[in-house]
Amino acid sequence: MTITSTRRIGAWLAPPVVLVAVLLGVAALVALVAPSRVTDGVYQVHVDGILITTESLSCHRAGESATCVVPVGGRDLEMTVVWPDPGSCTASHGGREVPCMAVLGDYGHASPTVLIDDGLGLSEADRAGWQDAVPWWRTSDGPLIAGAVLVGLLVAASAVATRLLGGGAGLGRWRVAAVGTGLLGLAQLGAIGVVTAAVSPWTLVLAPPSLVAATAVGVWQWSAAGPNGGRWGRVVLAASATAVYAAVAVFVLLLQSGFID
Structure with missing residues (x-):
């Protein structure tokens, strides 16, 4: 040529x-x-300063309700959120009810973020482990x-x-x-x-x-x-x-x- x-x-x-x-x-x-493609339940969970991303969650959505489970500190953390009211949230950790709130991001998020104001008894090693588990694209x-x-x-x-x-x-x-x-x-x-x-x-x-x-x-x-x-x-x-x-x-x-x- x-x-x-x-x-x-x-x-x-x-x-x-x-x-x-x-x-x-x-x-x-x-x-x-992309957050805009996460439609099966919860996008991420904030637990007293710790971030648990969707990659670590096991979620099931049925209609306007979604339930997600993830082992945290040796016990299952289970969360249920309801659409179209993202603030409707219930959560339990090893059978103990914990306070939670679900919010949608300002732009682009298709599933809510769950906020849990409870340390869930996590040790410093547990916290470090969750911090290391966050993928770079979720930082x-x-x-x-x-x-x-x-x-x-x-x-x-x-x-x-x-x-x-x-x-x-x-x-x-x-x-x-x-x-x-x-x-x-x-x-x-x-x-x-x-x-x-x-x-x-x-x-x-x-x-x-x-x-x-x-x-x-x-x-x-x-x-x-x-x-x-x-x-x-x-x-x-x-x-x-x-x-x-x-x-x-x-x-x-x-x-x-x-x-x-």
């Missing part, structure tokens, strides 16, 4: 492949552990750090790819390619709402940040597929467009999936 052909392929495919395909794949992976900073790293990697990848493949292929339909890439970028942002089951995709597509992000990748495609220009200028444009689009997409993903609450 000639260098010119490679550049033409890169000019057509670089923005959609790097941004849309990768970020949509990330959204699908995030949906596997307060884990998803944000992962999102920032992802944006940085995508920016670096787009800059390197643009430098290697070149651009300015002078394709006859470069204007169509630019508009099509912008629309594809909007569709990907809308798809986040579908994948995370949080909101209607149109809510995301018509949001001002989404329109700005889609315009950025459209301009990048215009530079890649349009008339020749300075290579380093295209590298800077590719990195900048990726930074804008990826940052918006990651923020929307974390927000809609319930990680930012």
Whole structure:
């Protein structure tokens, strides 16, 4: 394959492949552990400063009622919550009733968080064990750090790819390619709402940040597929467009999936 052909392929495919395909794949992976997808009972339990996440719970939901059980301190902690009144909660620990309250997150959570203001007789070793059992994606900073790293990697990848493949292929339909890439970028942002089951995709597509992000990748495609220009200028444009689009997409993903609450 000639260098010119490679550049033409890169000019057509670089923005959609790097941004849309990768970020949509990330959204699908995030949906596997997203708070917005936890609908079978309780999302998490706060026990006197200790966090017990959904991964440790055994839950069963029947209609508007859900019961979850988890061994805590050698005894079963059993909780029952009722929808649509998330504040309705009863709990017992080894047969002893304990006070509890169930609340829904401000945004994105599909199952309530149970608050138990009782130490349940946990030792320091028990507390340390529960702290170690919290997956990194359930920590307060884990998803944000992962999102920032992802944006940085995508920016670096787009800059390197643009430098290697070149651009300015002078394709006859470069204007169509630019508009099509912008629309594809909007569709990907809308798809986040579908994948995370949080909101209607149109809510995301018509949001001002989404329109700005889609315009950025459209301009990048215009530079890649349009008339020749300075290579380093295209590298800077590719990195900048990726930074804008990826940052918006990651923020929307974390927000809609319930990680930012």
